[in-house]
Amino acid sequence: xxxAIFIGDRDKxxxxxxxxxxxxxxxxxxxxVDATALGSYEFSYPALDVPGQPQEYDGFEVWIPARGEQxxxxxxxxxxxxxxxxxxxxxxxxxxxxxxxVMGCEQTSVRRSVRLLESFxxxxxxxxxxxxxxxxMEGAREPGEAYINEQFEAFxxxxxxxxxxYPDERDLAIKIGNQYANSLKLKGLSPEMKxxxxxxxxxxxxxxERETRKLWKKAERSK
Numbered sequence: 001x002x003x004a005i006f007i008g009d010r011d012k013x014x015x016x017x018x019x020x021x022x023x024x025x026x027x028x029x030x031x032x033v034d035a036t037a038l039g040s041y042e043f044s045y046p047a048l049d050v051p052g053q054p055q056e057y058d059g060f061e062v063w064i065p066a067r068g069e070q071x072x073x074x075x076x077x078x079x080x081x082x083x084x085x086x087x088x089x090x091x092x093x094x095x096x097x098x099x100x101x102v103m104g105c106e107q108t109s110v111r112r113s114v115r116l117l118e119s120f121x122x123x124x125x126x127x128x129x130x131x132x133x134x135x136x137m138e139g140a141r142e143p144g145e146a147y148i149n150e151q152f153e154a155f156x157x158x159x160x161x162x163x164x165x166y167p168d169e170r171d172l173a174i175k176i177g178n179q180y181a182n183s184l185k186l187k188g189l190s191p192e193m194k195x196x197x198x199x200x201x202x203x204x205x206x207x208x209e210r211e212t213r214k215l216w217k218k219a220e221r222s223k
Contacts, residue, residue, distance in 0.1 A: 001075055004204055005082045005093055007120065008102030009112040010137045012083050013044040014175045015102070015197065017057075020081060021184050022201040024059035025215045025222070028078035034064040035093060037086035046182055058183045059222075079204065085112075087119035098204055102135040110148055117155050129158040133203060135196065136164040163199045165192035187220045 006012050020030045031054060034041040041062055047055040052066040061077075072094060082093050103113045124130070149159075168190040178184050186194075194216065202212045 001077055001080060002098075002204070003080045003082065003094060003096035004098040004100065005084070005096040006100045006102055006135075007084055007090070007113075007116050008100075008135070009085050009109050009116070010102050010104060011040060012102050013040055014171070014178070015135070015200075016081050016083055017045070017178070017184055018186060018189075018193075018197045019200050019204070020060040020079075021058060021186070021219050022197065022212065022215050023079050023204065025219045026205065029076070030060035030079045030081070031077045032060065032062045033080060033082045034062065035082055035084040035086060035089045037089070039064055040083070040085075044179055046180065085116070087116050090116065090119045091123055099130060099132045100135050100200065101132050102137060104138040105136070105143070105148060106138075107143075110151055114151055117152065117157075121155055126156050129156050131158045131160055133160045133200075134162040135200070136162065138166055161199065161203070163196045165190070165196040168192065183222075184219075186216070 006016060016032050020032055023030045032041065041064055045055075045057050045062065047057065047062065052064070054061040054063040072092075082096070084090055084093065101113060101117070103109045121130075145162075170188060170190050171193045174185055174188055189197075198209065198212045198216055201215070202209050205212065
């Protein structure tokens with residue numbers, strides 16, 4: 001089983017849904033674990049009212065652990081994707097092969113990201129580098145990526161590829177439609193969202209970008 005942690009204050013439900021669907025199209029069993037402070041996934045998809053149990057959604061499963069329950073997944077999944085924006089729950093998460101910091105360039109997002117990373121490294125050896133990919137969910141001239149990177153210099157991070165996409169009305173419209181449907185629609189998403197999801201999936205699958213694009217096209221056609 002491989003694990004990936006997505007840390008950040010932004011709503012990542014659609015990002016992880018699309019990523020999970022791509023992974024599932026490759027024949028893998030995938031689970032998303034909601035370790036967010038407010039349970040972001042509870043109303044993000046049409047789930048059965050079965051508290052504390054993994055729920056199937058378009059080829060993968062979503063699990064919202066009950067309050068006080070450790071956010072550890074069972075071992076019968078090929079991939080487990082953990083989503084958290086809660087500095088008090090990060091210590092509950094297991095070690096992961098891949099880590100993503102998902103953030104915006106607003107000062108509030110940068111400062112919250114610093115707080116989340118402080119929690120992440122609290123019980124980890126500071127002498128050991130941890131690899132992270134950055135996912136920018138918006139862009140602006142100010143304060144600039146160089147300034148933002150300086151805010152994370154205190155952490156032992158080995159920064160990998162940065163993925164960027166910008167808010168788009170097309171993505172929002174499809175996101176809302178998917179929340180009321182029993183399956184995920186990918187066709188019509190913006191090129192930026194498409195590129196970001198494919199980039200994440202390529203990292204997780206450790207495959208060629210061309211193979212990921214094939215999986216994306218397959219997922220677009222699936223009903």
